[in-house]
Amino acid sequence: MSLTLENVTQIVDGQYYINQANLTFEPGSFNVLLGRTLSGKTSLMRLMAGLEKPTSGRVLMNGIDMTGVSVQKRNISMVYQQFINYPSMSVYDNIASPLRLAKESEASIKDKVMEIANMLRITPFLTRLPLELSGGQQQRTAMARALIKDADLVLFDEPLVNLDYKLREELRIEMRELFAQRNTIAVYATTEPNEALALGGTTTILHEGQIIQTGPTAETYHSPCNVIAATLFNEPPINMINGNISKNEVTFDNTVHFPLTSELNVLEEGEYQFGIRPSHLSLLPKNDDDLEMSVQVEVAEISGSETFLHVRNAHFQMVLHLSGVHRYQVDEKIKIYVPTHKLNVFEKGGKLIQSSSRKIEDNYHG
Amino acid sequence: MAEIHLKSLAHSYDTTANPPEYAIRQMDHVWHDGGAFALLGPSGCGKSTLLNIISGLLVPSEGDVLFDGVRVNDTPPQDRNIAQVFQFPVVYDTMTVFDNLAFPLRNMKAGTAKINTKVREIAEILELTDVLDKKAANLTADEKQKVSMGRGLVRDDVSAILFDEPLTVIDPQLKWKLRRKLKQIHEKFNTTMVYVTHDQLEASTFADKIALMYGGQVVQFGTPRELFEQPNHTFVGYFIGSPGMNFLEVERCDEGVCFGNTIFTLNNAEKKALQHSKSTNLKLGIRPEFVHVWDKPNDDAFETKVEFVEDLGTYKIVTLTFAGVSMKARLQEDQQVPQHTAFISFPEQWLMLYVDEFLVAKESDYE
């Protein structure tokens, strides 16, 4: 079953919650909605589910217009940020509840519950009450209840936000495996770019109620379509520099000049914004066309295996993502190198004109 | 500034139970003056309990808390000269930002001139100067959190600032700015800072030293690099690093340990440790970052099947099956990933031996 949104708009109290949303999700796909808080992710999911009716536009499931159809008539499930379970029912009863409402036989219910509980590793807790479990276990119970229905569409609204880091890593892998076999469409909302990258599938970037970009996750990451997409889909945020291109050179912010490279040569003269990813900057010159810049260290954030170096000079502020441990004093003067062939060029405040060329490897099943 | 010493500290919420259930098991710990420390661990490990014991919001059932050598168990929080920043921003809604920041100083009856200077100084550092006259209730979440932090910084007599997962409600884009701010503040003021979190990247970038907690105990206390390169417990190997360490269950055999048909030799220190122990719980651990991946066969490399590749932007994670066990390797962004089959090797210096879950050091006092 596929899901399509056609020109969906939702206006509440004169404010555009969702503005002209157009997208299609294929059956069996895992789709991430990425955006800041209040960017419209929850509103969009509620429109997909049928919990709300769009002000204009259509919602189609398998080509059939379901726009006015109430949510009870659609076959969907939803998992929320706060682990929502029936507090007075045991875990087993919680998971069984959608099937019992559908009046399935107890024998068939038992089989299905045991299967899902095993998949989510909560079999030892089936007789307990949800409030006796830890956060991760409660959320898995909620997920089991959502998945047992074998719904056409499962929606996750930042479900892992209240869980700790390692648990989030593990549950993400579990989720990917759970959905690998099914024909269900999964939609997962998150504010974290790294989570989108870890989950794979497709990513749709939302900003202020508008869909900025949608597509396979890795592609969307490596080729952001405009400045907003590049800024939102990056952790740490992409470094943006204002500059312009003239007949024979590129100027950053009226101070740094370097000759036009072969890639940038094809562009017209004018003002642009240049984006360079933190992980592409380095401390040593690696290529012929590397641009050297003198900066001062603001702060070095060191984890066990990598360093985030925050630097600045009179005109720019940048972050470098370096592997290995690099210690610096505050205000130490260093040189950094910008590989100019990796610059992403954007129209001023707008669309991507040229991305750093890179072959994209697909996510791949052996 | 203060050195914080936890002496034979333990805490049980219900001391009448038999046996008493401990939220914090006995620990002895010193946090030196002016350092940035992280209390890292999964939910329920006791880190928030420990933080509240340090701040004085909770009185420990056993042991002592010492500030600069002075026992402070019975001293209430307001007399311990600490500042605490909570998970959600705590601001006085009806006051302006200026009044919020000035509040602790006014309670100490500081002079108006001093209040003015100090508040403006801190506001500038935290980039709050533009909103000084705004009512606190009308700020965004990260501005409110900065005001919470600011209230801790305005006081001269603060010996330690405690943070309880302060970036939880902040948007990821803004987390970066605040993290940088925290680091800058630490470098400027050199106050002892203790930061509680369950996010190992946050802990690693903030702290000089991390106390990794599990089940009420500090499992390892060391620099982020030490925890990363020399995890002294399998839990540390698992919890630090994304993804965590790969583990192979091995058995003793003549030259060292073996995993199925594969033999791994051990160095002298490791061999000695193995002789001293009778345990059968033996594991070899290696971090995904240190697994070497080749696309062609190699004498030292083992053949594995490539199951899955995740592109995480700046790096890639390859999931491989090695003799029936799933392992992960971490590759740089531009590295080629072999298809179907890959050959992996484990550099000896990064392959760690764990006996009964504890690390056997590569160099030991035996030599």
Place this chain on the structure above:
Amino acid sequence: MNKSHSNKAWFLVLPVFLLVAFSAIIPLMTVVNYSLQDIFDVSTRYFVGTEWYREILNDPRLQDSLVRQFIFSGSVLLIEIPLGIAVALMMPKDGKWSVVTLLVLALPLLVPLNVVGTIWQIFGRADIGLFGWALNAIGIDYNYAANPMDAWFTVLLMDVWHWTSLVALLSFSGLRAIPDAYYQAASIDRASNWAVFRYIQLPKLKSVLLIGVLLRFMDSFMIYTEPFVLTGGGPGNSTTFLSQALTKMAVGQFDIGPAGAFSIIYFLIILLVSWLFYTAMTHSDNK
């Protein structure tokens, strides 16, 4: 979260709509109707327009009882709101004593209005009432039946006894909702108890207090049974508040027209003052 808009919802509301129309709006319109007429009996009526309104507003007896009413409601609010908050601050937060305190506070609220009046009528009597007799025994000259000041005092005391619990219970629930972290932060900031009250508790109690103020104002402004049973409105007119004055006129003298006008004026005053309270208390949020 937004609920979906559906026209079907109107059908569900219709029965309530009809009920409210039947029991409230139509009678209200009837009263407006009466207020514009001079009625001698069922068949003899004359339309007099706003004459009754003018007469009422100029009637000194009614002006007096209006003044008395405002003083009464004002005093009630000035005493009960702070007292209720103070009681709430002193109540234990949990444990069995918390339950006991809640029950004890709830008791006065459960007593029927005329019983309240009767209790205090006897309680305050100088000869056989515990309170009245005790006061006189220690030398205070107290007789609510003869002395207007004593009558006022007794009526106020009765109302405070009866209704402070409501404010206390509302404030208690409001206080319970404040997360601990605020108190912890305040203690770390070395705030005095007064500062904690002023900057944390009072602001967070705002919405609950709004309910309390509105309820107490409206109830006290319309008060009838308790003072009627206690003092009968006396001595003389000293405790005759608006509702009693209205009843005397409508039921006693059977003057429907002016009574109707009075009722409408009464209703409008309550509406106006309530609106003023509401705006004043919510406006400060938006400054």
